[in-house]
Amino acid sequence: MQVLDLQAKELAKRFGSGAPVFSGLEFSITQGDCVALVGANGTGKSTLLRCCLGLIAPDAGEVSLLGEKLTDLGGAARRALRARTGLVGQKHNLVPRLSVLSNVIHGLLGRHSGPRYWMQGLAPAEARTAAMATLTKVGLADLALRRADQLSGGQSQRVAIARALVGNPRFLVADEPCASLDPQAGEEVMALFMSLVKREGVTVLFTSHNVQHALSYGDRILGLQGGRIAIDAASADVTPKEMAQLYA
Numbered sequence: 001m002q003v004l005d006l007q008a009k010e011l012a013k014r015f016g017s018g019a020p021v022f023s024g025l026e027f028s029i030t031q032g033d034c035v036a037l038v039g040a041n042g043t044g045k046s047t048l049l050r051c052c053l054g055l056i057a058p059d060a061g062e063v064s065l066l067g068e069k070l071t072d073l074g075g076a077a078r079r080a081l082r083a084r085t086g087l088v089g090q091k092h093n094l095v096p097r098l099s100v101l102s103n104v105i106h107g108l109l110g111r112h113s114g115p116r117y118w119m120q121g122l123a124p125a126e127a128r129t130a131a132m133a134t135l136t137k138v139g140l141a142d143l144a145l146r147r148a149d150q151l152s153g154g155q156s157q158r159v160a161i162a163r164a165l166v167g168n169p170r171f172l173v174a175d176e177p178c179a180s181l182d183p184q185a186g187e188e189v190m191a192l193f194m195s196l197v198k199r200e201g202v203t204v205l206f207t208s209h210n211v212q213h214a215l216s217y218g219d220r221i222l223g224l225q226g227g228r229i230a231i232d233a234a235s236a237d238v239t240p241k242e243m244a245q246l247y248a
């Protein structure tokens with residue numbers, strides 16, 4: 001039986017008195033799927049991602065994430081649900097003065113609170129072990145004790161991926177994970193990210209302005225245009241012309 005990890009029903013969002021960013025959005029994501037959300041600048045991709053994770057509330061409609069209706073959840077249940085999800089943003093948002101290892105340990109903060117889970121020296125051994133294992137997966141174990149502000153862009157984004165993965169999330173959102181990287185680093189980071197999420201069986205919703213990335217890494221394409229979903233199809237069935245029309 002197919003398990004739906006995300007269901008969006010009749011979602012609508014506007015900011016202030018502005019025009020609706022989107023309205024009437026309906027889609028679902030099956031467990032283990034990797035879905036690319038695409039569309040021109042300003043079509044509402046980031047806004048939609050944030051609604052899906054419960055970081056902002058839609059004006060209408062509802063989101064069910066990992067079987068839980070976001071509107072039904074109180075603070076504690078919402079935090080528990082957030083601990084089962086991960087987010088990789090356009091900017092890596094690492095804490096510059098902390099080590100790589102501490103930044104990754106920070107990814108466990110949703111599960112535990114307090115300084116023990118922030119500073120590598122104080123974090124319990126299991127947190128450090130989990131963070132080191134995840135750093136090994138992204139190929140950065142050697143840099144564990146380096147300060148985050150001494151990393152290249154590609155290395156920083158790998159650390160951000162490790163931070164998102166360290167708690168073994170079941171659902172991951174990635175908002176243009178390669179936006180700040182040169183083409184070569186972007187390719188490497190994307191390939192690494194996708195191989196890890198596939199290996200771990202994580203459900204992924206990612207955005208990208210790189211049409212090739214969307215088509216090759218996404219099992220499915222969700223295309224936003226004019227506040228509506230213009231494409232919802234397996235990536236193998238989406239033609240280059242349909243993709244181009246999204247940006248026309």
Ligand SMILES: Nc1ncnc2c1ncn2[C@@H]1O[C@H](COP(=O)(O)OP(=O)(O)OP(=O)(O)O)[C@@H](O)[C@H]1O
Binds near residue numbers: 021040042043
């Ligand atoms: N906090 C906010 N307050 C007011 N307007 C906002 C806010 N966040 C986003 N918007 C507006 O909502 C619209 C959608 O923005 P959003 O960032 O979701 O688009 P996007 O598709 O992710 O864009 P891009 O591809 O450029 O990253 C834009 O017109 C933007 O100006």
